Amino acid sequence: MAAVMHLDGFPMFSEHLVERLVAHRRQMASLEAECISLVAEMIRRGAEEDLGYRSLTSLLIDRLGVSAGLARGMIRTAVALTEMPHSRAALEAGDLDLPRIRLLVTARGANSHLFADHEQTLVEAVGGLSMADAHCAVEYWRQQASLEAAEDDDDAQRDQRRLHVSVMAGMVHIDGLLDPVSGQVVMTALDSLTDPGNLDPSNDRTPAQRRADALVDLCRDHLNHGELPTQGTERPHVMVHLSIDALEGRAGRPCELDDAGVITPRAARQLACDAKITRIITTGESQVLDVGRTTRVVSGGMRRALTARDGGCVIAGCGAPRRWCDAHHVKHWADGGPTSLGNLVLLCGRHHTLVHDGKVRIPARE
Numbered sequence: 001m002a003a004v005m006h007l008d009g010f011p012m013f014s015e016h017l018v019e020r021l022v023a024h025r026r027q028m029a030s031l032e033a034e035c036i037s038l039v040a041e042m043i044r045r046g047a048e049e050d051l052g053y054r055s056l057t058s059l060l061i062d063r064l065g066v067s068a069g070l071a072r073g074m075i076r077t078a079v080a081l082t083e084m085p086h087s088r089a090a091l092e093a094g095d096l097d098l099p100r101i102r103l104l105v106t107a108r109g110a111n112s113h114l115f116a117d118h119e120q121t122l123v124e125a126v127g128g129l130s131m132a133d134a135h136c137a138v139e140y141w142r143q144q145a146s147l148e149a150a151e152d153d154d155d156a157q158r159d160q161r162r163l164h165v166s167v168m169a170g171m172v173h174i175d176g177l178l179d180p181v182s183g184q185v186v187m188t189a190l191d192s193l194t195d196p197g198n199l200d201p202s203n204d205r206t207p208a209q210r211r212a213d214a215l216v217d218l219c220r221d222h223l224n225h226g227e228l229p230t231q232g233t234e235r236p237h238v239m240v241h242l243s244i245d246a247l248e249g250r251a252g253r254p255c256e257l258d259d260a261g262v263i264t265p266r267a268a269r270q271l272a273c274d275a276k277i278t279r280i281i282t283t284g285e286s287q288v289l290d291v292g293r294t295t296r297v298v299s300g301g302m303r304r305a306l307t308a309r310d311g312g313c314v315i316a317g318c319g320a321p322r323r324w325c326d327a328h329h330v331k332h333w334a335d336g337g338p339t340s341l342g343n344l345v346l347l348c349g350r351h352h353t354l355v356h357d358g359k360v361r362i363p364a365r366e
């Protein structure tokens with residue numbers, strides 16, 4: 001009885017049962033393939049609109065009586081198979097069943113470009129494996145493909161990197177985009193210079209202003225102390241064209257920076273205060289009076305003495321290290337102030353600006 005059963009009135013051996021089962025499964029597979037083709041066609045023509053449904057999913061749920069998950073799965077498979085010619089052919093020929101096709105559809109989601117290259121091999125491999133082994137093989141491929149896709153994404157992100165620096169309406173506009181790793185380097189460096197716990201009483205800066213100041217501090221430090229390729233024998237440096245009239249408070253030719261353009265006389269006086277910058281001072285007729293490092297420059301010996309005396313920025317609570325500081329002439333040299341230790345103090349870049357703007361006073365020395 002276990003070996004034989006009657007079907008259509010004929011006795012059947014077990015082998016016949018298996019043959020018939022295999023034949024039915026093949027038919028089911030080809031019917032499944034046809035179902036998927038029908039769904040693909042419904043997607044193409046927007047059948048849900050023709051028939052007054054909100055979505056194709058709700059149409060399938062209503063008309064087939066299937067679950068939402070199954071309806072969505074059919075649609076996902078139909079969409080994917082339009083781009084999977086080898087899988088579709090194997091399904092239509094009954095060589096792959098729907099569960100194996102779904103494995104391949106899921107795998108393709110990890111990296112569709114790589115899948116297109118490997119599809120034929122994967123279809124052949126999966127067709128000859130048990131469902132459990134097919135699952136393992138496809139999962140292994142999917143993990144490798146995900147890694148490659150992530151690396152491709154990294155490259156694509158890096159390719160988008162950019163930094164624009166342009167002069168707009170008298171200001172310098174900076175705008176950029178960085179990949180996460182490079183961005184983290186910049187954010188860590190800026191964060192290290194934007195301590196909100198600073199005790200400095202003049203410290204009412206917004207976070208954006210702190211970041212801007214930090215960027216300038218970094219760049220200033222690099223120009224003053226970093227390893228730089230030399231242009232000829234000189235370090236590349238901020239070049240400013242100063243008019244002696246503007247420095248001495250008279251109307252005259254404007255002061256200009258090489259790249260960033262015209263600056264106010266007040267900013268020019270600050271730049272000319274210390275001379276780590278290269279100055280080109282001109283008279284009204286653009287006659288060069290003074291290029292670069294002259295007697296007004298704080299000499300190496302004098303700077304060492306100043307650094308030893310002040311330690312860093314002299315504004316209480318600032319704590320900016322000496323390497324970020326300018327030597328400030330308490331009485332500007334353009335007003336006849338001497339370049340001597342008694343007329344100099346160390347100020348960080350930000351406090352130097354605030355002092356020249358008259359917003360912060362230099363503490364009296366004992």
Ligand SMILES: [Zn+2]
Pocket residue numbers: 269270273274327328329352356
């Ligand atoms: Zn100054």
Ligand SMILES: [Zn+2]
Pocket residue numbers: 313314315318319320347348349350351
């Ligand atoms: Zn300071």
